[in-house]
Amino acid sequence: MAEKRSDYLVELRDKVVSEGHASGTPTCYVDSAKGAIIRDVDGREYIDFSGGIAVMNVGHSHPKVVQAIKDQAEKFTHTCFMVLPYEPAVNLAERLCSVTPGNFEKAVLLLNSGAEAVENAVKISRYYTKRQGIICFEHAFHGRTLLAMTLTSKVKPYKFGFGPFAPEVYRMPYAYCYRCPFNLKYPSCGVQCADYLKEFFISHVPAETTAALVVEPVQGEGGFMTPPPEYFPKLAEICRDNGILFVADEIQSGMGRTGKMFAIEHWGVEPDLITVAKSLAAGMPLSGVIGRKEIMDSIHQFGVGGTYGGNPVSCSAALAVLDIFKEEGMLQKSEILGKKLRERFESFKDQYELIGDVRGLGAMLALELVKDRETKEPAPEEAKKLTQFCYERGLVLLSCGTFGNVIRVLMPFVIMDEELEKGLAIMEEGFASLSK
Numbered sequence: 001m002a003e004k005r006s007d008y009l010v011e012l013r014d015k016v017v018s019e020g021h022a023s024g025t026p027t028c029y030v031d032s033a034k035g036a037i038i039r040d041v042d043g044r045e046y047i048d049f050s051g052g053i054a055v056m057n058v059g060h061s062h063p064k065v066v067q068a069i070k071d072q073a074e075k076f077t078h079t080c081f082m083v084l085p086y087e088p089a090v091n092l093a094e095r096l097c098s099v100t101p102g103n104f105e106k107a108v109l110l111l112n113s114g115a116e117a118v119e120n121a122v123k124i125s126r127y128y129t130k131r132q133g134i135i136c137f138e139h140a141f142h143g144r145t146l147l148a149m150t151l152t153s154k155v156k157p158y159k160f161g162f163g164p165f166a167p168e169v170y171r172m173p174y175a176y177c178y179r180c181p182f183n184l185k186y187p188s189c190g191v192q193c194a195d196y197l198k199e200f201f202i203s204h205v206p207a208e209t210t211a212a213l214v215v216e217p218v219q220g221e222g223g224f225m226t227p228p229p230e231y232f233p234k235l236a237e238i239c240r241d242n243g244i245l246f247v248a249d250e251i252q253s254g255m256g257r258t259g260k261m262f263a264i265e266h267w268g269v270e271p272d273l274i275t276v277a278k279s280l281a282a283g284m285p286l287s288g289v290i291g292r293k294e295i296m297d298s299i300h301q302f303g304v305g306g307t308y309g310g311n312p313v314s315c316s317a318a319l320a321v322l323d324i325f326k327e328e329g330m331l332q333k334s335e336i337l338g339k340k341l342r343e344r345f346e347s348f349k350d351q352y353e354l355i356g357d358v359r360g361l362g363a364m365l366a367l368e369l370v371k372d373r374e375t376k377e378p379a380p381e382e383a384k385k386l387t388q389f390c391y392e393r394g395l396v397l398l399s400c401g402t403f404g405n406v407i408r409v410l411m412p413f414v415i416m417d418e419e420l421e422k423g424l425a426i427m428e429e430g431f432a433s434l435s436k
């Protein structure tokens, strides 16, 4: 007989859950969560620096979100928006039009997952432009369905063995300044990586057959790469000059994570289409494409949609999230959190040679670990050891990055000071133990 509930669940899971659907913390089975604290079935508590991968910006089980879910569930949970529409979806669409950058008329398509939003942004771009080519980036992550997986860059674990991939997808280098693909240094580089798009039209895909450029303003799974100020304005201008749609994938960087509602606002660029998901509905499955009205409205009736897209319970949760942003100053909270994190991470970098780079925007911050600051050889084993060290001491911390050597934080903005301090102290202890 297994003694702990988690032992029983580990055993049962081994029997009945697909191995491919793995967990980073395979022995912690969640019982409840509140704010930035998770409690497991054995009564153990964890500080959550992962936010369910950028989903819980307003915190676990926020009372207003819980209430909105309960209220809507008691009224009805599903009719299918394509059969019988309902108010929460329309209200949410209106709110999304107003919180996204771009002082122009917009329209919204509501879906379920991030990958589905990206897929639909591509479908819409192709339909509107009557072109097929899609340009994406090295180190990008856009999801795991066929087209989204094709746009995703990293091979293992995301693409390995899952081909063939979707056609007409072209990949160019990203502004990964710490490991510049052009071997240059900012600012003397003149941000050639953005100008390179013009050359890309000659060597990879003509502008005339390119529908859209799909880009994360701050790359998420790839390692929180954050381009310089000139990068997106340049890319957007080249797109505009060539009739190519600029699609910002804000699924990880959006909903206040960088201190602004959407990360692309830091660059002053107004995307033609924006994809959102994750923290939009605080854990309820919901995603959306928000874009220029003439583009979104170009599709024939029933050309896009889905059974669950814009589910009423999820939409009600999202409306509560947007209320919380306003009423509880989430953007300010995010900004303050970002400053605290930046200060601490810079001081970690001063102390520990293992940290090669501190980067990100606002509360979307990461540390890239290297074996040697000169050679910049990635240190993925150390990243793994650090996350394991933290987990054993009650801190859930995520790694990411093409080379698996980046430590990122995505904790709820509502994390209490003492929880944050405790979590950072565990991280520091981890760095100290790895540096011995």
Ligand SMILES: Cc1ncc(COP(=O)(O)O)c(C=O)c1O
Pocket: 053, 113, 114, 115, 116, 118, 141, 142, 143, 144, 216, 220, 221, 249, 250, 251, 252, 253, 277, 278
């Ligand atoms: C930038 C970005 N796009 C798309 C996705 C895919 O979202 P989902 O896992 O909801 O399909 C993710 C998920 O991590 C993401 O970070």
